[in-house]
Amino acid sequence: MKAIYIASNGSAKDSFEIRDVAIPTISDDEVLIKVSAFGINYADVLCRLGLYPQCPPLPAVIGYDVVGTIESIGKNVKNLNIGDRAMALTTFGGYAEFAVANKGSAVKIDDHAPAGEALALGAQYCTAYYCAEELIRLRKDDHVLIHAAAGGVGIALVQIAKMHGCKIFGTAGSAKKLEFLESIGVDHPINYKESDFEDVIIDIVGKRGLDVVFDSIGGETFRKGYSLLCSGGRIVLFGSAEITGRNKTEQLEFSKDYGSIHPAQLMMASKAIIGVFILTVFQDKPKLATEILQTVFKLYTEGKFKPVVDRSFSFDQIAEAHIYLESRKSIGKVLVEI
Structure with a gap:
């Protein structure tokens, strides 16, 4: 063969x-x-x-x-x-x-x-289902941020969040993709190349924050997503796409961009960080x-x-x-x- x-x-x-x-x-x-x-x-x-x-x-x-x-x-x-x-x-x-x-x-x-x-x-869809249905529980009117929402997992997460009646924020990097996100029901499409998604979301939700963030990008994107979580909020990290195209030094800087969070901080803020590597889970x-x-x-x-x-x-x-x-x-x- x-x-x-x-x-x-x-x-x-x-x-x-x-x-x-x-x-x-x-x-x-x-x-x-x-x-x-x-x-x-x-x-x-x-x-x-x-x-x-x-x-x-x-x-x-x-x-x-x-x-x-x-x-x-x-x-x-x-x-x-x-x-x-x-x-x-x-x-x-x-x-x-x-x-x-x-x-x-x-x-x-x-x-x-x-x-x-x-x-x-x-x-x-199996990745999205595991992240959104097995690991967390989405509720009606939850504020949910989906990064790379026009990608394969992102589209699946949008459809799952819509099934639960969530308010959806989705990031993408072109006008074409934002138009697509609107067509599948994303309430607030955000062009991450033109705007800081953190600023855009704060302007919309104020102090309320987000209930769930699905992050396949990593680095600084993760750190900003975590800061947007409200009490009881969860961030599900299942990728690190932002590491591509970086040399060894830049990869080290990318790792530092995640920041440092002590478990006690999670407890006091009532926030959760969940990591997913679906291949290992299914094995x-x-x-x-x-x-x-x-x-x-x-x-x-x-x-x-x-x-x-x-x-x-x-x-x-x-x-x-x-x-x-x-x-x-x-x-x-x-x-x-x-």
Whole structure:
């Protein structure tokens, strides 16, 4: 089979190699999927740049979400059959013509479900659901800030917050994205390139503050988000996109930008900081991963989740796909089709 390897850390044009390798074998609890499409996620960009601690040693095949046909199953697999069309979350290995997934991280999907939507449900919506429904409780009229609200996870978080009747603030970096955010129900879209989101929110809410902040940016953005929390407020940190494009010295400064918060300060202010690394969570809690995956797809079939797909690339356009996602021009899911 053909697989895309990160051969070295660096630019998208210089890092990838397409190699011919053996089709992987499976254990009793795994399935082998003939891949028709796989997702491109921001964690992939960080892996390529050498900024993702959990990335396997190079050369490596990354990729966390695939859609395809079940080619073979282990003897303990009961939820899927050979020939089923499925979406699966993989522990790396998704950038290939065949991929392996645990039985609990794969779900049968309709033959007519668009691949991009299915991929978004797997990676982005499962992350959003875990952050917003498993870790915290959103209430009607909560003031919620969602950073990168036009991204895959951001869109999912907006839809979840709307389901709960929250007042939503969302950041994005272009007029096009702000217009999109308005169209999906964000009450206060904020262009972070033109305005300081902290000042904008203070002008709107005053001393009331925010109930929840979802932060995939990190650094100074995290520190400002934390300062905006009201009593009982929670900030959920699930990414550090702002670290990209920085040299070693700047990365150190980025780490300092988070600030220093003592646990006693959290207690006295009645605030909470929650960190999420969804890959580890799903590896350590496979039953939870299965439950969330099934719930997310159920909400999709009920019409409550509506993934947005931005753009598809071909297998040999992997560099272009990374460049596009890294440019932060995308709105919704980016994928590669084989």
